[in-house]
Amino acid sequence: MKYMLMIYEDERAYGPEKAGAVLDAVAARHGAFAAELGPVLVGGAGLKGTPTATTVRAGTGARTIHDGPFAETKEQLGGFYLVDVPDLDAAIAVARRVPLVGEGAVEIRPVLQADDAR
Amino acid sequence: MKGLEEAVRAAGARIVAALAMRFRDLDLAEEAFADAYARAAEAWTDGAAPADPAAWLYRVAERRAVDRLRRARVRGRLAPEPPEPAPTAEDAMTDETRLIPDDRLRLIFVCCHPAVAPETRAALTLRLVCGLATDVIARAFLVPEATLAQRLVRAKRKIREAGVPFEVPGPEAWPDRLDAVLSTLEIAYAKAHEDAAGSGPHAGYAREMLDLSRLLAELLPREPEALAFAALVRFAESRRPARLDPGGAMVPLAEQDPGLWHRALIEEADPYMRRALALASPSPRVIQAAIHGVWCARASLADPAPWPAVLALYDVLLRHRDDAVVRLNRAVALAEVAGVAPALAEIERLDAPGLDAFLPYHAARADLLRRAGRTTEAAEAYDQALALGPNAAERAWLGRRRAGLG
Structure with a gap:
């Protein structure tokens, strides 16, 4: 099964521009982690900070464009992994090892598959 | 229909578990078993029950499950192929216990997966592993039946869609x-235990907890916490006949007549307890069971209550789990060993969120204030306890103590 592991952290931990020493250090840990995952890893990326986010919102009328993330939250989506593992326990085992700076959370979501369209 | 009910009681969980594991689908297992049960109710008129009712139910349910899958496949063009039941050596045997693989442990681990909400885990386990009806569980958890049914549907869906494995987990x-399994069973048992009279909505399901804890201890004979849980449920259940006085008021543990306790249950509990203690240095669950065990070793009211041993065990427990509940229980024992004043000082030092809404806190405090002769404060504390909505037995006991203050 494929799962998306979404990394939520307080992006302030990375400094104002999400750049510099902290980011470099964490990026190195992610690089090593991705290499360890090997064939389990299907995809993934780190994201720039929410100040760079733009949101297109669909309401009743035309789609409107907004500055900022979809939702203002204490912790923000900062990156994701897409992994292919046998079951939820295996996904949890991977999620436990995802590098984090301090407090944060990794949300595990199964990816929709063709045979889910029942 | 006695034969049918007995067959279901004896083998229902095994059959549902075997179906669930075979088809990797909790709903399908439940529905297929319900189909088989309905067919049996029609077919087994008095005296016509088959020689091996459990094997009959299993075979019929298995066939119904395959039929249901086939129909689902025809209906939905994208529906998956049903997993082919793997031929096993057991299939060739006629013995029922060989025919129906024992997958109950796997089923318990599925129902108690940490990816399912804790309260729902307990309900799901009682439903699938104990076979309790949804309305019975709903009453035990004080939620409307429709709400509980909805939670069960959601949990089963989560288990299916999120890919919860139908396996006993690996070492990592x-x-x-195992902790999730034991916490779930503790939640379930706490519901049954609260009802001292055993006449409320939980009646009968304490017995399910005895079964379930025995099963877990048998399946995991090297796990001290599983053994300790089996011991704890037995120790606690053994005291049920002494927990209420003839007027329906709660009787505190130290005032219960050990002559009324179920000796047979205590004798069942003791070996579990001994094995749990022999396996490893005690963990909180093992220590808690040991505290129950120390009480149950009391033979009569003429013997001194085992307060020094209880206090010593709470001291050990405190080293593992330092929280307000453990400290409160320790203070109650301390009052009996060292006197009311130091115990009261301990209780007044407690500070935890939610303590104000915790009935045992006010009840223990009221009792100590009463014994210290601080009548006005004791009355206030009793009133605080009574305002928290105690059950009938607690209310009668607290009310009596409150009235006795003079």
Whole structure:
């Protein structure tokens, strides 16, 4: 099964521009982690900070464009992994090892598959 | 229909578990078993029950499950192929216990997966592993039946869609997963235990907890916490006949007549307890069971209550789990060993969120204030306890103590 592991952290931990020493250090840990995952890893990326986010919102009328993330939250989506593992326990085992700076959370979501369209 | 009910009681969980594991689908297992049960109710008129009712139910349910899958496949063009039941050596045997593989442990681990909400885990386990009806569980958890049914549907869907494995977890996940199983069973048992009279909505399901804890201890004979849980449920259940006085008021543990306790249950509990203690240095669950065991070793009211041993065990427990509940219980024992004043000082030092809404806190405090002769404060504390909505037995006991203050 494929799962998306979404990394939520307080992006302030990375400094104002999400750049510099902290980011470099964490990026190195992610690089090593991705290499360890090997064939389990299907995809993934780190994201720039929410100040760079733009949101297109669909309401009743035309789609409107907004500055900022979809939702203002204490912790923000900062990156994701897409992994292919046998079951939820295996996904949890991977999620436990995802590098984090301090407090944060990794949300595990199964990816929709063709045979889910029942 | 006695034969049918007995067959279901004896083998229902095994059959549902075997179906669930075979088809990797909890709903399908439940529905197929319900189909088989309905067919049996029609077919087994008095005296016509088959020689091996459990094997009959299993075979019929298995066939119904395959039929249901086939129909689902025809209906939905994208529906998956049903997993082919793997031929096993057991299939050739006629013995029922060989025919129906024992997958109950796997089923318990599925129902108690940490990815399912804790309260729902307990309900799901009682439903699938104990076979309790949804309305019975709903009453036990004080939620409307429709709400509980909805939670069960959601949990089963989550288990299916999120890919919860139908396996006993491997060593890396084992501590977390066994802990989730035991916490779930503790939640379930706490509901049954609260009802001292055993006449409320939980009546009968304390017995399910005895079964379930025995099963877990048999399946995991090297796990001290599983053994301790089996011991704890037995120790606690043994005291049920002494927990209420003839007027329906709660009787505190130290005032219960050990002559009324179920000796047979205590004798069942003792070996579990001994094995749990022999296996490893005690963990909180093992220590808690040991505290129950120390009480149950009391033979009569003429013997001194085992307060020094209880206090010593709470001291050990405190080293593992330092929280307000443990400290409160320790203070109650301390009052009996060292006197009311130091115990009261301990209780007044407690500070935890939610303590104000915790009935045992006010009840223990009221009792100590009463014994210290601080009548006005004791009355206030009793009133605080009574305002928290105690059950009938607690209310009668607290009310009597409150009235006795003079």
